[in-house]
Amino acid sequence: MSTGPRTGPDAGSLRLPRSTAVGPGRGRQPRLLIDAPAGSSQIYLHGAHLTSWVPRGGREVVFTSRQAVFDGATAIRGGVPLCLPWFTTGVDGLQRPSHGWGRLRPWVLRSVEQERDGSVRVLLGLEHDGLSLLYVVHVGHELELTLSLRNTGREPREIEAALHTYLAVGDVTAVEVTGLEGATYSDGVEGTRGNTQVGALRISGPTDRVYSSQGPVTVRDPAGGRQILVTGSNAPSTVVWNPWRSGAAAMADMADEEFASMLCVESAAVREHARLLGPGESTTLGTRVEVLALSD
Ligand SMILES: O=P(O)(O)OC[C@H]1O[C@@H](O)[C@H](O)[C@@H](O)[C@@H]1O
Numbered sequence: 397m398s399t400g401p402r403t404g405p406d407a408g409s410l411r412l413p414r415s416t417a418v419g420p421g422r423g424r425q426p427r428l429l430i431d432a433p434a435g436s437s438q439i440y441l442h443g444a445h446l447t448s449w450v451p452r453g454g455r456e457v458v459f460t461s462r463q464a465v466f467d468g469a470t471a472i473r474g475g476v477p478l479c480l481p482w483f484t485t486g487v488d489g490l491q492r493p494s495h496g497w498g499r500l501r502p503w504v505l506r507s508v509e510q511e512r513d514g515s516v517r518v519l520l521g522l523e524h525d526g527l528s529l530l531y532v533v534h535v536g537h538e539l540e541l542t543l544s545l546r547n548t549g550r551e552p553r554e555i556e557a558a559l560h561t562y563l564a565v566g567d568v569t570a571v572e573v574t575g576l577e578g579a580t581y582s583d584g585v586e587g588t589r590g591n592t593q594v595g596a597l598r599i600s601g602p603t604d605r606v607y608s609s610q611g612p613v614t615v616r617d618p619a620g621g622r623q624i625l626v627t628g629s630n631a632p633s634t635v636v637w638n639p640w641r642s643g644a645a646a647m648a649d650m651a652d653e654e655f656a657s658m659l660c661v662e663s664a665a666v667r668e669h670a671r672l673l674g675p676g677e678s679t680t681l682g683t684r685v686e687v688l689a690l691s692d
Pocket of ligand 1: 470484494495560584636660
């Protein structure tokens with residue numbers, strides 16, 4: 397064990413396992429590096445933003461754009477942005493910035509522990525705008541993310557949240573997404589609501605759907621030679637998003653052709669599944685990501 401550097405405005409010094417280190421990452425932004433027996437990962441304190449996860453013996457599971465901006469102010473394009481306390485422009489359509497402030501603020505690293513099975517458990521925290529947030533990142537052969545939100549204000553709050561996971565895929569046009577069959581969804585591209593998913597979902601153009609389902613969702617990726625399983629926990633919504641070439645071309649922080657190597661599958665509680673939190677009340681939202689062989 398070694399004593400780590402200061403990791404946030406009020407975190408003081410932390411004891412870090414030898415398999416982890418805090419230091420400057422891209423853009424010299426503070427970053428926790430994990431290289432543990434069960435898996436490796438990178439987490440930026442800006443937004444508590446995980447940008448990489450590689451289960452031991454495997455390949456990168458998380459997409460982060462090579463044009464992502466690491467300036468401590470801009471939301472990082474890729475990884476797992478934490479969208480809260482609203483999603484896109486919120487239930488009323490009036491909220492700014494897009495996806496809330498969770499991904500834009502400096503989080504505090506509270507603890508880092510290596511577990512007996514070689515995985516690492518990271519706890520990050522943030523107090524802001526009448527909310528107390530805790531985020532547990534469990535990095536191992538599987539990736540488990542759990543967000544807890546508590547209303548510390550005096551008024552009830554309506555909260556939306558999403559774990560906006562960008563999955564790395566070999567070829568999104570060949571991907572088959574299953575587990576959402578029969579679920580109702582709103583389609584942000586078509587501008588429709590009350591649709592029902594029939595059969596597997598294939599990505600053949602811009603895709604922006606909010607499903608009433610928490611999965612498990614399987615992304616079968618023949619070009620990547622694997623399947624990725626995403627299972628929500630207390631997550632009544634699943635968002636599936638791909639901007640396609642046209643959408644990526646409109647983003648300064650994503651290369652045009654990168655749309656083909658990513659797919660967002662987001663465990664969420666949004667829109668009609670937003671949560672009303674009374675003063676002092678808490679809620680949680682989680683996701684688990686696993687990699688399976690194509691034949692499983
Ligand atoms: O560009 P941003 O703010 O990171 O959002 C990306 C996308 O995130 C998705 O989750 C939303 O469903 C899309 O509507 C949105 O365009």
